[in-house]
Amino acid sequence: MTQSSPPPSGPPVDNPYADQNPYAGQPDQPTAPQQDAAAAGFPQQGAPQPGFPMAPVAPAAPVRDKLGLGLAAAVGAALVAAGVYGVIIGLTKHEIGWAAVGVGFVIGLAAGRVGGRNPILPIVSVILSVASVYLGQLVGDAMIIAKDVGVGFNEVFFQHFDVVQEAWKDQADPLTFLFFAIAAYAAFSGAKKAGQ
Template identity: 50%
Template sequence: MSQSVPPSGNPFADAATSDAPGTPDAPDTGSAPTPAPAPARDNLPLGLVAALVAALVAGGVYGGVAGAIEREIGWAAIGVGYLVGFAAAKLGGRSPLLPVVSAALSLGAVYAGQLLAIAIFAAKELKVSATEMFFDNFSLLTQAWNEGKDFMTFVFFALAAVAAFAGAKKAAA
């Protein structure tokens, strides 16, 4: 009986060096492709615009939800503030001005949201549109807000401002 002996060397060596499709012409040096550059950070104007847009959107959602359920929710005010601060710092970077501006804008967003909630509630009662109520009777809404404010109104403001400051610090880290 004769036994066959396998050929010496690597049987796949010829396949690796052939000109088969899909094989690179240059040897692999083990270097990875260069990563894409990081997005631009520390852009204060972009951060301020992002905070303003986030405040307008979050305030509108906050007011819409509060008006629909006819009550305010503390975690929603926290969400408004956190979103404003996070958006500002994520796009604006580490400027020490962004957390402060975010806190101020979140106060405005919660206030506008509370006014929108009153407008929605009043619009349901008077059978008019909420936008008509909000824009045509703004002074009446602010008067209603002044008469209806209580301790919890200011707690919601504080929650939003603290969350905005924290969200901006977290996103900048």
């Protein structure tokens, strides 16, 4: 078994070839590619790295912005929601708050999901939700009048629409307008969330 001898201690030994090496005794200088990398802000090889390594950032998702399709979806949802809301009012003979929330939310959801992030869609959703709740209340009143009078819904709603509107005006109270506000808020927030 061989033993390695410790390095000699004492003063450094002169290198007999130092006078032939033009770079002997000079500090290490970075090469041109290393200087370019340092100037660009890239870390130097062997240099301490501050902080944590950064993961690559994924590219942003493309923004959906289909205004025409969003408007069409919102109008379709408003008509369907008005019909359903009207039937609920006609069957129960009461305006129901959660149904107004559902009307607004369905309209906003349809507009945002189909149309994307267009800033016009939440505003249009608010307008359509108020119109949808109003139309639903008219449908409900027409159903109630048709039952009371003993005639068909179509006759009351389409041939005596002025009577239906007068009945709505007579029954309108602060709660009626609160349902408009609830539906509008649900439509606006639904369109914003669905469009993200």
